[in-house]
Amino acid sequence: MSKLFRAVIMGPPGSGKGTISERIAHSFGLKHISSGDFVRENIAANTEAGVLAKAYMKKRLLVPDHVMTRLLLPRLEEMTKYSWLLDGFPRTLAQADALNSICDLDVVINLNIPLETLKERLRHRWTHPSSGRVYNMYFNPPRIQGLDDITGEPLIQQEDDRPEALVARLRHYKDIAKPVIDLYKAKSILYTFSDTETDRIWPNISTLLSTKIPIVQSDARCASTH
Numbered sequence: 001m002s003k004l005f006r007a008v009i010m011g012p013p014g015s016g017k018g019t020i021s022e023r024i025a026h027s028f029g030l031k032h033i034s035s036g037d038f039v040r041e042n043i044a045a046n047t048e049a050g051v052l053a054k055a056y057m058k059k060r061l062l063v064p065d066h067v068m069t070r071l072l073l074p075r076l077e078e079m080t081k082y083s084w085l086l087d088g089f090p091r092t093l094a095q096a097d098a099l100n101s102i103c104d105l106d107v108v109i110n111l112n113i114p115l116e117t118l119k120e121r122l123r124h125r126w127t128h129p130s131s132g133r134v135y136n137m138y139f140n141p142p143r144i145q146g147l148d149d150i151t152g153e154p155l156i157q158q159e160d161d162r163p164e165a166l167v168a169r170l171r172h173y174k175d176i177a178k179p180v181i182d183l184y185k186a187k188s189i190l191y192t193f194s195d196t197e198t199d200r201i202w203p204n205i206s207t208l209l210s211t212k213i214p215i216v217q218s219d220a221r222c223a224s225t226h
Contacts (some may be wrong), residue, residue: 005083011111012165035088
């Protein structure tokens with residue numbers, strides 16, 4: 001049986017999870033599973049869970065735990081032959097417990113970025129609503145200002161990324177993430193990386209994963225066939 005590796009990346013909005021996830025996927029051959037992308041796919045496909053998620057999002061509410069687990073867990077249970085990196089899930093202790101019921105994780109990467117850095121990044125962040133593609137006007141700008149590179153459609157700045165909403169959003173993340181971080185710290189699988197620049201964090205993450213991925217053993221609970 002081939003060796004499998006299962007990892008989660010955590011961090012507040014604007015911490016660079018997406019960028020680092022893409023680098024990990026490219027460098028180490030992991031499947032990058034973005035919970036945000038998967039939610040959008042389910043909404044577009046009009047699945048039962050996607051319809052539920054859309055109803056909450058339309059009201060500008062967080063998608064609750066039972067809907068997120070209903071969306072993500074079946075997908076993960078299907079990926080029995082792949083090593084993967086999960087981005088954006090679990091966000092809460094209930095989601096972490098649900099994930100633990102089907103799979104033992106090898107590594108949890110926690111991005112600890114200073115508040116001022118997050119505020120500056122999010123102030124310049126623009127999004128393509130239908131795909132979820134994210135741009136930063138300083139270090140990852142679109143080719144044509146204000147337009148998505150792929151579709152040419154207009155970009156928007158999310159209400160939650162605006163300065164007046166930002167501090168409350170980051171405080172909320174910290175409150176719900178702390179029990180999850182404590183759980184993974186107790187399991188001795190949490191690795192926290194702190195800096196103001198993704199390019200300075202990346203070499204340390206790459207070094208960590210280089211020592212972990214070649215020697216990890218198959219996870220029987222994740223690798224069972226259905």
